[in-house]
Amino acid sequence: MYQSSPSSWRGRGGYAPRRGRGGAPLRPVRREVQPDLGKHPLGKLLQTIKPSDLLSVNLPLGDPAITNCNDIASYNWLNSATPTIVVPGRPPLWTPLPTSQQLKEDSGEYYRDPNAARAPQFPTEPAVRAIMTSNPDFETSEVDVFACGSTLGNLLRFVRSIDKAFRFHVQLVGNTVFFIRKENDPKELIQGVHGYGHTFPEAYAPWERDVKDSETHQRVVQYTLGALKCLVRFECDGFLKDKTDQATAPSQKPGGGSSLTDALDAMMSTASYTPSTTTPLQVKTGGSKVPRASVFDLKTRSGKWKKEFDLEDILPVLWLKQIPNFILAYHNGSGRFERKDISIRDLTDEFKQWEARNQSAITMLCTLLKKIIEIARAEDSGKLDVYSPRAGMLEVRKQHGEGVEVLPDALLAQWANEGVECHDEEEEEDDDDYGGHSPGGFYGGYGYRGQYDSDDDGDMDFTACSVEECGYCGKCTY
Numbered sequence: 265m266y267q268s269s270p271s272s273w274r275g276r277g278g279y280a281p282r283r284g285r286g287g288a289p290l291r292p293v294r295r296e297v298q299p300d301l302g303k304h305p306l307g308k309l310l311q312t313i314k315p316s317d318l319l320s321v322n323l324p325l326g327d328p329a330i331t332n333c334n335d336i337a338s339y340n341w342l343n344s345a346t347p348t349i350v351v352p353g354r355p356p357l358w359t360p361l362p363t364s365q366q367l368k369e370d371s372g373e374y375y376r377d378p379n380a381a382r383a384p385q386f387p388t389e390p391a392v393r394a395i396m397t398s399n400p401d402f403e404t405s406e407v408d409v410f411a412c413g414s415t416l417g418n419l420l421r422f423v424r425s426i427d428k429a430f431r432f433h434v435q436l437v438g439n440t441v442f443f444i445r446k447e448n449d450p451k452e453l454i455q456g457v458h459g460y461g462h463t464f465p466e467a468y469a470p471w472e473r474d475v476k477d478s479e480t481h482q483r484v485v486q487y488t489l490g491a492l493k494c495l496v497r498f499e500c501d502g503f504l505k506d507k508t509d510q511a512t513a514p515s516q517k518p519g520g521g522s523s524l525t526d527a528l529d530a531m532m533s534t535a536s537y538t539p540s541t542t543t544p545l546q547v548k549t550g551g552s553k554v555p556r557a558s559v560f561d562l563k564t565r566s567g568k569w570k571k572e573f574d575l576e577d578i579l580p581v582l583w584l585k586q587i588p589n590f591i592l593a594y595h596n597g598s599g600r601f602e603r604k605d606i607s608i609r610d611l612t613d614e615f616k617q618w619e620a621r622n623q624s625a626i627t628m629l630c631t632l633l634k635k636i637i638e639i640a641r642a643e644d645s646g647k648l649d650v651y652s653p654r655a656g657m658l659e660v661r662k663q664h665g666e667g668v669e670v671l672p673d674a675l676l677a678q679w680a681n682e683g684v685e686c687h688d689e690e691e692e693e694d695d696d697d698y699g700g701h702s703p704g705g706f707y708g709g710y711g712y713r714g715q716y717d718s719d720d721d722g723d724m725d726f727t728a729c730s731v732e733e734c735g736y737c738g739k740c741t742y
Contacts, residue, residue, distance in 0.1 A: 336398070338394065341479045348547075349545065354553075354554060356503075406439075408637065411494060416496060417584060418430040434640050459566075474550065504559075580618070645667060
């Protein structure tokens with residue numbers, strides 16, 4: 265295990281997520297991408313909320329903390345012409361190279377939201393399918409909020425008065441209020457990708473052979489936030505084998521060990537497919553479960569500028585995702601990473617300290633979640649649009665027109681009926697074929713091409729940015 269150097273964890277850090285991190289010199293800042301209201305009009309305004317409105321509200325909020333966190337499901341997206349997930353899948357394995365290597369700078373196209381890019385009609389469907397596959401008797405009626413790191417991260421930034429425009433959809437299904445991230449286009453690309461945020465994890469955290477065709481590992485955890493029971497989906501960058509229990513540690517197939525050759529093979533296997541948007545989502549079983557205690561988030565940055573990393577930049581979103589391990593890797597400014605410049609840190613104590621310092625913001629977040637839930641339950645359709653044009657203002661609106669569905673009809677019924685399995689008429693009777701797409705899905709009939717970025721957001725000059733921490737504001741510096 266690498267040891268962290270205390271001096272490397274202060275100051276402003278240059279970071280971005282897996283498939284979108286890097287540490288190249290700062291580039292000119294580009295204009296921040298805003299929600300496209302012309303392409304996706306807003307509906308009728310129901311309520312405007314300011315942070316000050318959340319300070320004195322008499323609601324049963326519970327303790328301002330995250331408690332009772334448990335793994336619920338996980339899955340890998342496969343690089344396949346047919347939209348396919350593997351449950352439970354497995355994250356890439358942290359396998360540092362024995363000697364330093366000169367890595368090539370990142371290139372290519374990467375989507376902001378892999379779930380929307382591969383399942384544009386129903387981006388939340390893969391996570392729900394994974395839950396139903398892993399836990400057929402899962403008690404859906406006990407879930408108050410189903411969200412992702414992006415939507416919760418946006419709300420946490422709002423209550424902390426951090427300026428970033430955002431928008432997401434809301435739908436009440438049974439007793440659960442779903443938050444669905446809303447991009448201008450499911451194929452929206454990260455602009456200005458550079459640095460070594462793709463090539464470093466491909467070399468140091470490759471996919472193992474039984475999941476080698478994977479593109480991203482997604483996880484769903486359940487926890488209590490205040491008095492609310494939440495399911496939160498997010499992407500993780502990999503796992504540490506020495507933090508897995510023997511009962512859950514993946515078993516290597518013969519010849520399945522990771523090596524420099526394997527890492528280079530993974531880096532060379534970059535061909536991508538264009539999944540059909542009309543083909544039902546395929547769900548296969550494979551991989552193996554790894555415990556939450558072993559998963560990590562990874563950031564890279566340039567050591568050329570001798571700037572130190574401020575852990576406060578990433579703690580809020582890693583706290584929301586409850587990812588307990590953080591790897592920080594410095595390079596020499598041109599892509600060479602030395603072992604001494606790579607550190608691993610357990611954030612468990614930092615999470616507790618961050619909660620203690622941010623009791624007011626967490627209370628406001630719980631209050632805001634309660635308000636959105638109440639409005640959704642009072643709305644006849646159960647469908648809302650949450651839009652924040654700037655810091656200090658959040659609008660809760662009806663969805664424009666008839667709105668969109670968060671899940672296919674059969675899966676909506678299954679969730680609302682507490683796990684009673686339903687089938688669409690057009691669904692093929694195949695164990696690996698979970699269908700149900702309809703023309704009225706979240707993004708309609710958009711296609712997919714190339715690769716994508718993390719489960720979290722993107723735009724602008726992203727060398728010092730990440731999806732969920734700042735939403736790829738393009739303003740972060742080293």
